[in-house]
Amino acid sequence: MEKPATEVIKGDGWGRFPDDLEYHSGFGNHFESEAIAGSLPRGQNSPLICPFGLYAEQISGTSFTSPRKLSQRSWFYRIKPSVTHEPFWPREPSHKKLVSEFDGSNTVANPTQLRWKPVDIPDSPTDFIDGLYTICGAGSSFLRHGFAIHMYTANKSMDNCAFCNADGDFLVVPQQGRLWITTECGRLQVSPGEIVVLPQGFRFVVDLPDGPSRGYVAEVFGTHFQLPDLGPIGANGLAASRDFLAPTAWFEDCPRPGFTIIQKFGGELFNARQDFSPFNVVAWHGNYVPYKYDLSKFCPYNTVLIDHGDPSINTVLTAPTDKPGVALLDFVIFPPRWLVAEHTFRPPYYHRNCMSEFMGLIYGGYEAKADGFLPGGASLHSCMTPHGPDTKTYEVIILSTTLGSQVNFHYAIFVLRVV
Ligand SMILES: [Fe+2]
Numbered sequence: 259m260e261k262p263a264t265e266v267i268k269g270d271g272w273g274r275f276p277d278d279l280e281y282h283s284g285f286g287n288h289f290e291s292e293a294i295a296g297s298l299p300r301g302q303n304s305p306l307i308c309p310f311g312l313y314a315e316q317i318s319g320t321s322f323t324s325p326r327k328l329s330q331r332s333w334f335y336r337i338k339p340s341v342t343h344e345p346f347w348p349r350e351p352s353h354k355k356l357v358s359e360f361d362g363s364n365t366v367a368n369p370t371q372l373r374w375k376p377v378d379i380p381d382s383p384t385d386f387i388d389g390l391y392t393i394c395g396a397g398s399s400f401l402r403h404g405f406a407i408h409m410y411t412a413n414k415s416m417d418n419c420a421f422c423n424a425d426g427d428f429l430v431v432p433q434q435g436r437l438w439i440t441t442e443c444g445r446l447q448v449s450p451g452e453i454v455v456l457p458q459g460f461r462f463v464v465d466l467p468d469g470p471s472r473g474y475v476a477e478v479f480g481t482h483f484q485l486p487d488l489g490p491i492g493a494n495g496l497a498a499s500r501d502f503l504a505p506t507a508w509f510e511d512c513p514r515p516g517f518t519i520i521q522k523f524g525g526e527l528f529n530a531r532q533d534f535s536p537f538n539v540v541a542w543h544g545n546y547v548p549y550k551y552d553l554s555k556f557c558p559y560n561t562v563l564i565d566h567g568d569p570s571i572n573t574v575l576t577a578p579t580d581k582p583g584v585a586l587l588d589f590v591i592f593p594p595r596w597l598v599a600e601h602t603f604r605p606p607y608y609h610r611n612c613m614s615e616f617m618g619l620i621y622g623g624y625e626a627k628a629d630g631f632l633p634g635g636a637s638l639h640s641c642m643t644p645h646g647p648d649t650k651t652y653e654v655i656i657l658s659t660t661l662g663s664q665v666n667f668h669y670a671i672f673v674l675r676v677v
């Protein structure tokens with residue numbers, strides 16, 4: 259049957275993001291969003307003829323048969339289906355700085371404590387994709403179990419192309435420069451101090467309204483981030499569901515000659531051409547969506563009498579494994595907060611973990627390192643490698659007689675991975 263002609267419907271154009279972008283609030287919700295009233299089909303997902311002649315298309319983030327509480331999928335209603343693109347070809351020149359299969363052939367492992375100074379932002383034109391590089395990781399995107407830690411330094415917006423990560427979910431932590439991210443579900447503005455999760459398979463563009471930009475990316479293979487259980491803390495605290503924001507439907511309807519979809523698959527990049535924008539979703543519904551979170555809304559819990567809590571108390575999001583209580587990757591922050599305790603060494607205690615720990619600094623200073631750990635820098639403490647406060651911090655702290663101190667203006671990301 260011949261499909262009815264698409265009615266002429268126009269988006270409001272790409273370009274500058276409005277200051278008052280609207281979002282849907284909630285974590286894991288089943289949202290409904292439509293940029294034009296009446297464009298979302300009612301009563302079924304795939305009607306014979308969709309409103310305005312749109313095409314129905316499902317994106318699944320979990321297997322069709324996953325338990326309902328884990329199932330994630332969304333339905334898009336778009337002007338043209340995603341399938342109408344030319345074949346994928348290996349991108350030339352190849353990227354060479356991305357890894358998603360970690361084995362002895364492409365990585366070197368040494369348990370020594372590592373720390374990196376902030377990497378300079380390049381002078382030559384570099385967008386988010388070209389500026390992305392892998393620091394460390396484990397496992398395999400093809401085997402659907404593992405993670406990668408990347409960083410990016412970039413100075414220009416992506417131009418006439420969109421990125422699609424077939425390997426896993428990106429959790430992006432901008433450290434310098436805002437990100438204007440256009441996705442198939444709509445647009446998100448993400449500032450330093452916020453994070454954004456871009457799930458596997460979504461097509462997105464990163465614009466850099468502030469020019470020179472830098473940040474961290476945690477990628478997980480084969481699972482998705484979820485909120486940690488709160489246990490004895492109770493029903494409230496840490497990151498609240500209501501503070502997670504998903505985009506609202508936004509689309510453009512104009513030719514995009516030579517538009518390129520850049521797909522990351524097995525850590526390699528592949529290009530496919532199409533003549534239209536992938537951001538042509540007029541309406542959508544579902545629970546598989548990009549989302550952002552403002553870290554200043556995190557409600558920390560802490561010691562009020564003695565000793566220093568384990569860092570898991572500051573978990574914002576966790577990517578679980580099949581073992582209860584064992585994460586593939588935790589995203590943890592050390593936000594501004596009071597540290598109150600009696601006769602207690604208040605910085606993080608000296609320790610060795612069965613987890614590997616990658617850490618970055620968004621701004622301020624980290625309480626366990628008096629010197630040398632700068633915003634935009636990073637550290638890696640691999641599993642069972644001893645680490646803890648430096649000597650200067652130790653000496654200052656043991657002479658301290660105060661009962662409390664306020665830790666101000668620092669945000670560290672701290673990710674853990676089970677061996
Ligand atoms: Fe540690």
